[in-house]
Amino acid sequence: TPVDLYLTIAAIMADEGAVPKSPSRSPTRPDTAAPTAAGEEQATNSQPAPGPNIETDEPVEDAGFSTDDRSTQSTSLSSSVRDYNFENKRRYHKFKEGRYLFPNDDLEQEREDMKHAMILHLCGGALHNAPLKNPQKILDIGTGTGIWAIDVGDEYPEAEVTGIDLSPIQPGYVPPNVNFIVDDAEAEWLYPENSIDYIHLRHMAPAIKNWPKLLKEAHRVLKPGGWIELQDMKWTFDCDDGSMPSDCTLPKFTSLVKEGLEKFGVELFAADHHIERLKAAGYVNQVNDTKKLPVGPWAKENDLKNIGRYSQAAVYDGLHANTIAPLTRGLGWSSTEVEIFLVQLRKDLMNLSIHSYAHYYSMSGQKPLEVK
Numbered sequence: 001t002p003v004d005l006y007l008t009i010a011a012i013m014a015d016e017g018a019v020p021k022s023p024s025r026s027p028t029r030p031d032t033a034a035p036t037a038a039g040e041e042q043a044t045n046s047q048p049a050p051g052p053n054i055e056t057d058e059p060v061e062d063a064g065f066s067t068d069d070r071s072t073q074s075t076s077l078s079s080s081v082r083d084y085n086f087e088n089k090r091r092y093h094k095f096k097e098g099r100y101l102f103p104n105d106d107l108e109q110e111r112e113d114m115k116h117a118m119i120l121h122l123c124g125g126a127l128h129n130a131p132l133k134n135p136q137k138i139l140d141i142g143t144g145t146g147i148w149a150i151d152v153g154d155e156y157p158e159a160e161v162t163g164i165d166l167s168p169i170q171p172g173y174v175p176p177n178v179n180f181i182v183d184d185a186e187a188e189w190l191y192p193e194n195s196i197d198y199i200h201l202r203h204m205a206p207a208i209k210n211w212p213k214l215l216k217e218a219h220r221v222l223k224p225g226g227w228i229e230l231q232d233m234k235w236t237f238d239c240d241d242g243s244m245p246s247d248c249t250l251p252k253f254t255s256l257v258k259e260g261l262e263k264f265g266v267e268l269f270a271a272d273h274h275i276e277r278l279k280a281a282g283y284v285n286q287v288n289d290t291k292k293l294p295v296g297p298w299a300k301e302n303d304l305k306n307i308g309r310y311s312q313a314a315v316y317d318g319l320h321a322n323t324i325a326p327l328t329r330g331l332g333w334s335s336t337e338v339e340i341f342l343v344q345l346r347k348d349l350m351n352l353s354i355h356s357y358a359h360y361y362s363m364s365g366q367k368p369l370e371v372k
Contacts (some may be wrong), residue, residue, distance in 0.1 A: 020176050051292050053240045054353055059301035079328045101112050109145050111317045115203070117232070118310035121303070122291055122360060129199065129289050130227040130364035135197035139221075140206045141185045141214075146170035146178070150201070153178035159197075202231040206261060215281035222367040228283065229364040232271040235315070237295060237356040238332040244354050250295075251347045251360040253323070260326025271361040282369060283365025291360045298355045311358065316349055 120127070121193040127148065136159055140149040153161040154177040163170060163180045163365030170180040186208065199218050208214055218228050237250035244250070258268040267273075278286060294308035295315060319342050327341075348354060 022101065030252060051290070051303050054292055054294055054304060054357060055300040056241060056243075056298055056304065056357075067087070096201075107317065108319070111314055111321070112144050112145050112203075113319075114310060115233075116151075118293075118307060118314060119202075119360065121310065122293060122307050123362075128229055128364075129231075129287060129362040130198065130229045130366075131287065132156075132198055132227060137196045137198075138162070139191070139196050140164065141198045141199060141201045142207055143170065143180060144203075146174065146180055148200065148202060149173055149178055149180070160247045186214060189217045189221055193220055194223045196221045197223055197226045199226075199228040200231070201229070203233065204230070205268055206230050206266055208267075208270065209265045211267075211270060211273075211277050212281065215277055215283075219281050219283065219367055224367055224369045226367050227364055228278075228367075229362060230271070230274050230278075231360075231362045232274075233293070234269060234271055234356065234359040238359075239354070239356050241355055244356060248354060249341070249348045250354070250356055253319075253341075253369075256331065257322055257326045260330030263326075263330035270365070271359075274361070274363045278363065278365035282368070284368050285366040287362075287364040289362045293358045293360050295349070295356045295358055296352055296354070298352055311351065316346065319345060319349070 054368075105183070106312055123129070135156060138149075138152060138156065138159050138161045140146075140152070140161065140163040143149050143150045143165045144167075146163050148163075149161050149163035153159070157175070157177060157246075159177060161175075161178045163178070164185060166182065166184060168180070168182050174180075185204075199222065214230070222228065235254055237244075237248075237254060261268050264372050274286060275286065293311055294304050296312045297305045297308045320338075322337065323338055323342065327338050328335060
């Protein structure tokens with residue numbers, strides 16, 4: 001099961017001293033990222049370079065492998081919000097059904113928590129890249145299982161952390177400074193102007209249709225000097241060393257999901273345009289980062305090898321969840337056709353001779369102290 005695989009990976013990393021711990025404070029940033037007035041943008045807005053090629057380890061055997069315009073109120077956890085739809089043996093949220101095309105069942109929740117551990121390890125234990133200084137109010141958009149919100153609530157015990165999601169799948173026992181509400185991030189926000197210190201979004205590319213509207217709304221509620229951070233993965237399965245055969249199904253998988261989501265107005269590679277969108281929405285002092293993330297334990301460097309185990313497991317366990325709705329609802333495939341395609345896709349994913357990798361993006365922008 002995903003939990004067993006996660007525990008196995010965690011045990012391996014613990015033996016090697018590689019299990020990350022959440023930092024006790026915000027990562028240090030240069031003074032140039034301090035709040036400035038509008039027009040005094042200091043940090044670069046160019047697309048961050050993807051970094052050098054990942055060094056390959058010697059081959060080894062591996063046995064394991066359309067939204068409402070306005071939200072009148074935050075939705076309490078009524079019985080209607082807890083209703084679910086079932087399709088192709090997967091569970092989906094019913095509240096504003098169709099807004100998000102991926103399951104919210106236990107299997108998907110476990111996978112999301114695994115992805116959180118993967119990114120935390122990739123980023124050296126840092127929960128954010130924006131240079132925060134004693135934030136008092138934090139908003140986590142698309143909180144999912146709430147694992148990031150809970151961790152950041154522990155890191156900043158004096159901050160009030162609110163997680164928002166369409167699905168009420170968060171745990172009941174959380175730090176006293178953390179709470180969750182059910183709402184649609186693309187509806188009008190109820191927060192007053194200049195009230196939030198930090199807004200965090202992760203893995204939201206497959207969920208948002210109108211990024212300019214969302215960024216404008218976030219800009220309105222942020223305090224002057226507050227930050228927004230967009231973290232996302234780009235699963236392009238690139239390869240630098242020629243080890244990927246021309247008939248490999250991994251790039252085709254991404255292409256098909258991208259095409260299927262486009263039928264619903266969703267932009268899978270939204271991260272390609274976040275730098276320009278942040279600037280257009282009035283954010284300054286951008287702090288941007290990108291990292292290569294190996295898919296599978298093929299990297300020579302030990303930390304990257306462990307991260308590759310995480311990513312391979314997260315992708316493997318999510319193949320059905322990520323393909324079934326975009327390909328059946330979007331492209332008109334039958335569920336049988338999807339299952340047949342997944343057979344070869346799983347083989348290619350577990351092939352250690354294919355050295356593919358994905359990209360992790362973190363893009364942050366600051367609301368100026370003086371807004372024109």
